[in-house]
Amino acid sequence: MAWLSRATARLAAGGVASPRAEARRLLAVVAAVPSNQVELLDGVTAPQLAELERLTAERLAGRPLQHVIGRAAFRTIEVAVGPGVFIPRPETEAMVGWVLDQLVQDDATAPGSGAAAGLVDVAPVAADLDDWPKVVELGAGSGAISLALAAERPGLRLWAVENSPAALAYLIRNTADSPVTVVAQDLAQALPELDATVDQVVSNPPYIPAAAWEALPSEVRDFDPTVALLGGADGLAVVRQVAATAARLLRPGGRVACEHDDDQGVSAPAVFRAAGFTALADHLDLAGRPRFLTAVWPG
Numbered sequence: 001m002a003w004l005s006r007a008t009a010r011l012a013a014g015g016v017a018s019p020r021a022e023a024r025r026l027l028a029v030v031a032a033v034p035s036n037q038v039e040l041l042d043g044v045t046a047p048q049l050a051e052l053e054r055l056t057a058e059r060l061a062g063r064p065l066q067h068v069i070g071r072a073a074f075r076t077i078e079v080a081v082g083p084g085v086f087i088p089r090p091e092t093e094a095m096v097g098w099v100l101d102q103l104v105q106d107d108a109t110a111p112g113s114g115a116a117a118g119l120v121d122v123a124p125v126a127a128d129l130d131d132w133p134k135v136v137e138l139g140a141g142s143g144a145i146s147l148a149l150a151a152e153r154p155g156l157r158l159w160a161v162e163n164s165p166a167a168l169a170y171l172i173r174n175t176a177d178s179p180v181t182v183v184a185q186d187l188a189q190a191l192p193e194l195d196a197t198v199d200q201v202v203s204n205p206p207y208i209p210a211a212a213w214e215a216l217p218s219e220v221r222d223f224d225p226t227v228a229l230l231g232g233a234d235g236l237a238v239v240r241q242v243a244a245t246a247a248r249l250l251r252p253g254g255r256v257a258c259e260h261d262d263d264q265g266v267s268a269p270a271v272f273r274a275a276g277f278t279a280l281a282d283h284l285d286l287a288g289r290p291r292f293l294t295a296v297w298p299g
Helices: 001-012 019-031 034-041 048-060 065-069 090-109 144-152 165-173 212-215 239-248 267-274
Strands: 071-074 078-079 135-137 157-163 179-185 197-202 250-261 278-284 290-296
Touching: 001 019, 001 048, 001 197, 019 034, 019 065, 048 065, 065 071, 071 144, 078 144, 078 165, 090 144, 090 197, 090 250, 090 278, 090 290, 135 144, 135 239, 144 157, 144 165, 144 179, 165 179, 197 239, 239 250, 239 267, 250 267, 267 278, 267 290
Parallel strands: 135 157, 135 197, 157 179, 197 250
Antiparallel strands: 071 078, 250 290, 278 290
């Protein structure tokens, strides 16, 4: 497939880390087929080839692949992304997996679940909306976390909190026709009407220390919004806000999961310990680096 080989060679020569995979993704977008079917194409039209050349050139100019195609994959879903909204990363998928595992355990231990007989495989959808678990995402950005939870665990009441106008535009677009409620508020003051009633809080807040800014890859520094990256002098300014808001929102026994920088595996849990949380644990991402903490609000 000459056009795929040509795009792959151009991306490789330009220093793209995964040139074949990215060339397949670009061709899939141009031809409007799934990425795993590009090799089955009989050919591409002249306009499609021109579009492939244009997208390849944009990628070689340094634009993130997700901005070039306008989409980002996250677990089982895709979300629209572009300038002004943080691109969801694979590292965050492990935190979402942890939240899903906890919800499955809750289902298995619920009265009448049939767990003792080993009958629980898929989360049931409660007949009464009031019985659905409440999950709040703080600093939702594109909404990838909330949408992944909605896709993989039916029967959740989900609120996605965001206050950046640019990110809100993507959040509203991505959550249309979904069970996610968009909340245009600062996460520090969000949802007082839910105080002491929420089952799960989850957040991927800004956590990069100011001193680490120049060391960030240019693709991150130049294209992800600064407000979604920097977390103050020590990187924990917004993490502290997440801890305070989670303590306010969570019911006794409710849980929080919060992403952090890979050198904050001790300092980030300490923030939540100081806020009164118990059962503190820190977890590794898919690359084996400290990436997110979990804790329980004792009430």
